[in-house]
Amino acid sequence: MLKGVNLKNPHLNKMPSDFLYHLNINVPNTADTSVIQKQFGDIVAVCAGGTSKRMRELAIYLRPILGIKDNSEPVDLCESGQRYAVYKVGPVLCVSHGVGSSTFSVVLHELLKLVKYAKCQDPVFIRIGTCGGVGVEPGTVVITKDAYNGYLKNEHEIPILGKRVVRPASFPDTLCQEILKYGAKSDDGFNTIIANTMSTDCFYEGQGRTDGAVCEYSDDEKMAFLKECQKKGICNIEMEATMFASLTQKVGVRAADVCVTLINRLNGDQVSITMHEKETFEQRPFSIVGRYIQHLLLN
Numbered sequence: 202m203l204k205g206v207n208l209k210n211p212h213l214n215k216m217p218s219d220f221l222y223h224l225n226i227n228v229p230n231t232a233d234t235s236v237i238q239k240q241f242g243d244i245v246a247v248c249a250g251g252t253s254k255r256m257r258e259l260a261i262y263l264r265p266i267l268g269i270k271d272n273s274e275p276v277d278l279c280e281s282g283q284r285y286a287v288y289k290v291g292p293v294l295c296v297s298h299g300v301g302s303s304t305f306s307v308v309l310h311e312l313l314k315l316v317k318y319a320k321c322q323d324p325v326f327i328r329i330g331t332c333g334g335v336g337v338e339p340g341t342v343v344i345t346k347d348a349y350n351g352y353l354k355n356e357h358e359i360p361i362l363g364k365r366v367v368r369p370a371s372f373p374d375t376l377c378q379e380i381l382k383y384g385a386k387s388d389d390g391f392n393t394i395i396a397n398t399m400s401t402d403c404f405y406e407g408q409g410r411t412d413g414a415v416c417e418y419s420d421d422e423k424m425a426f427l428k429e430c431q432k433k434g435i436c437n438i439e440m441e442a443t444m445f446a447s448l449t450q451k452v453g454v455r456a457a458d459v460c461v462t463l464i465n466r467l468n469g470d471q472v473s474i475t476m477h478e479k480e481t482f483e484q485r486p487f488s489i490v491g492r493y494i495q496h497l498l499l500n
């Protein structure tokens with residue numbers, strides 16, 4: 202049975218209007234959101250990823266999959282907001298979120314309010330990203346189950362009103378399994394796995410790299426940490442999963458994190474693949490998520 206989006210903020214019910222500042226979308230009357238419903242009410246999936254280029258390419262990639270005949274340049278609906286790119290292709294939004302949880306959380310709060318105002322029914326949020334692998338071949342696609350923070354805890358920690366607030370950070374298992382089942386094919390030419398993910402606030406020291414501007418640990422200590430990650434079932438490292446899992450889990454919206462590994466961190470720190478190779482790898486989560494969305498629309 203389909204369900205609407207219920208956010209966990211009683212203050213929203215008292216707001217006569219709402220301005221989604223970073224998207225530059227105005228909701229002038231929260232009691233009558235018919236204009237927003239008309240523009241966004243059909244959304245079934247919100248896909249997010251770091252760069253606007255990737256999200257524009259995803260929008261173009263999804264057109265034939267969704268049976269949309271359109272060769273025109275995708276329109277960035279939120280260009281005027283000057284922060285995030287938002288493309289709408291049929292019932293799918295493709296949104297850029299920048300690097301890390303802090304920039305993603307800003308647009309995620311606003312997107313969750315957008316789907317609520319638009320009265321979308323049970324939309325699924327999917328991050329389509331890149332990551333570092335831990336003990337898996339570069340090019341492997343990882344669907345995150347449990348998201349671990351940089352302390353190797355399966356939780357998201359955030360200061361709120363001067364206090365440390367800790368929230369669970371897991372993605373729904375059924376959705377992970379469905380994406381694997383309907384998205385991955387045995388002849389893809391690469392592996393797609395469900396595993397745990399470490400999500401950090403820092404690309405360098407936070408991920409145990411020794412090639413940042415500062416590093417106060419040895420190679421041996423770094424390797425010991427990466428082995429510790431492996432013991433927790435962590436196969437990849439990126440920078441948004443704990444925040445993404447915790448916020449969507451809190452509001453009961455289904456979400457998934459589907460990332461392609463660019464490097465095996467057991468073999469080094471530098472992401473040295475060419476931009477062309479990176480773009481080829483980035484297509485892999487497109488095909489997995491594209492097939493899953495196709496399945497979603499048929500059922």
Ligand SMILES: O=P(O)(O)O[C@H]1O[C@H](CO)[C@@H](O)[C@H]1O
Pocket residue numbers: 250251252299300301329330331332404439440441
């Ligand atoms: O490729 P995206 O989606 O940006 O994700 C990964 O790449 C960025 C770091 O290079 C971080 O945002 C990390 O999570």
Ligand SMILES: O=c1cc[nH]c(=O)[nH]1
Pocket residue numbers: 331332333334404408438439440463464472
């Ligand atoms: O190693 C990597 C590669 C991509 N993104 C990350 O966060 N880490």
